[in-house]
Amino acid sequence: MPLADPSTGAPAPYAQLALQLGVYLGHALHSSNSSENEEIPPADMSQFGFASVAEVLDLCAAFMTNSFTLSSPSLAPVGVAISPPVALFNHSCWPNAVVVFPFGGYGSKADGNCMDVVALRDLVPGEQIVTAYIDISLPSQLRQTELQTRYFFKCDCDLCAKPSTDPREMVRPRESYDGLEDWVLSGMKLLKMEQQGTLVDFDQLLSKASPMSVIGSLAYFYPPWAYPLFPLVRLVCTLLVTSLGAHPTDTDRLEDSIRCALLVSECMGLPSIYPDNHPVRALARAELGKLLLLPPPPPPLLPVPQHSPNPSDAARSVLPKNLFDLAQTKIESIPRDPIHRLVLARTVLMDALRESRVGFGKPQGGLVGLEIAGLVEGVSREIEILKTQSG
Known part of the structure; x- marks a missing residue:
């Protein structure tokens, strides 16, 4: 096993883990009788039954x-x-x-x-x-x-x-692709920040113009299921939905959350991205269904021509224009009247329940399936009540 990546010279992950293990155990052994500024050497691994460095590396490689x-x-x-x-x-x-x-x-x-x-x-x-x-x-x-x-x-x-083109790598036909490589690298940096735990709040995306401009530019070049746009849309969706708890009356933020959830659910539903019944598909549909259960924003004061997006929607949206345009046609098909909206939410949740009962295991679909089943039961009762009230 190589101790370093031959292309970059960086230590192999298991070699890094072996070093970190020695340092951690060294600190654990000396924590009770060492001063604050004392330099603590890595532990002597022979104390733990290892006859050589190779044995420690074998353990770490096997673990990873x-x-x-x-x-x-x-x-x-x-x-x-x-x-x-x-x-x-x-x-x-x-x-x-x-x-x-x-x-x-x-x-x-x-x-x-x-x-x-x-x-x-x-x-x-x-x-x-x-x-x-x-x-x-x-x-x-x-x-x-x-x-x-x-x-x-x-x-x-x-x-x-497969010799065919991977849909994850598809690019839209454009006259010029100038700057695309830089946008891709910038998008991958955002994903790296998420992995490192330094990008955890939606307002971080809004605090600087750069993150949203990166996502908007990628939405011009890529379909929503292609990398790196797809994981970035998932990231925006997750951060938006999480932020709703702190902004419960922000209907514009709710609408943006639904726009992103629609894109994510549609992309995950593509048979070439995830197999049928994969649990992440169930989770994406469940997220969309739960968002549809929330009260919609009031209709615009002035009538909007059919198939024409309300200009105020785009103005109020925090999403970059290219991403907004991708999702707007989808959100316009969602009914605003309570009964039909709840019926749609129930349909989406039923699809999520069906896939969760496979992807998370029969018959219940784990805790996710139980939660979705409870939501379906609750929304069904609410629909019946509204139908009774409307006569």
């Missing part, structure tokens, strides 16, 4: 290549988990199964602590069960780089072997 992201029931990463049996499943960028924690430590002891491998569809006898080790919404080159860096193999699954 066989560990799983420990996630909440809604797939938010919360730590790392180890399961030797689950680690035996091979990888595919187009998996027929997923690794989930459907109850995330909640529920009964038997179910709550389980790591489940769930088939996304019916499997034929003798078919190999494969899961994805990485984010399959990434384009081929980034998937291969991550697999080679962390797992030391090149993927030759059906998705990677």
Whole structure:
């Protein structure tokens, strides 16, 4: 195993982990009897049963290549988990199964602590069960780089072997692509900030003109399901929805949240991005359904011609124009009257429930499925009440 990336010279991830482990244990051993400014050396790993540095590296490499992201029931990463049996499943960028924690430590002891491998569809006898080790919404080159860096193999699954153009890499036909490479690099920097935890609030995107201009420029060059626009739209959607708690009366922010949620749900529904019943599709639809349950903003004071966006909508939106234009035609089809809006929300939630009961495991679909089922039941009662009141 190489100790450094041959292309960059940077230490291999498992070598970094081995060094961090030694430093951490060194601090733990000396914390009780060391002064504040004392330089503490890494621990002598022989105290922990390691005969050589190679054995420490072997442990760290085995840990990195066989560990799983420990996630909440809604797939938010919360730590790392180890399961030797689950680690035996091979990888595919187009998996027929997923690794989930459907109850995330909640529920009964038997179910709550389980790591489940769930088939996304019916499997034929003798078919190999494969899961994805990485984010399959990434384009081929980034998937291969991550697999080679962390797992030391090149993927030759059906998705990677296809000669056809990957929709994740599609670019809109434009007369000029000047500046596109710079916009892509800027977009990837924003995604890196999210991964590092330094971009956690929607107002951070508004505090400077740069982030939104990056996303708007990428929306000019790329369809919404292509990289890096797709993960950036997901990021904007997540931050917008999170911000609604602090701005409960901001109907413009709600409308922007629905615009982004519509784009995300539509892109995840494309059969070439995620397999049917993948749990992230259920979560995207559930998010959209919950947003549709919230009261819509009042209609415009002046009538707006059919198929013509209300100019005030664009003026009030915080989204960059290119992204706004992508989503506006979709939000215009959403009814504003309470009953029809709730009926649409229920339809979206029912789709989410159906996929969650597969992607998170039958029969309940984990905590996500139980939550969605409760929402469906509640909105059904509300629809009946409104129908009764309207006569």
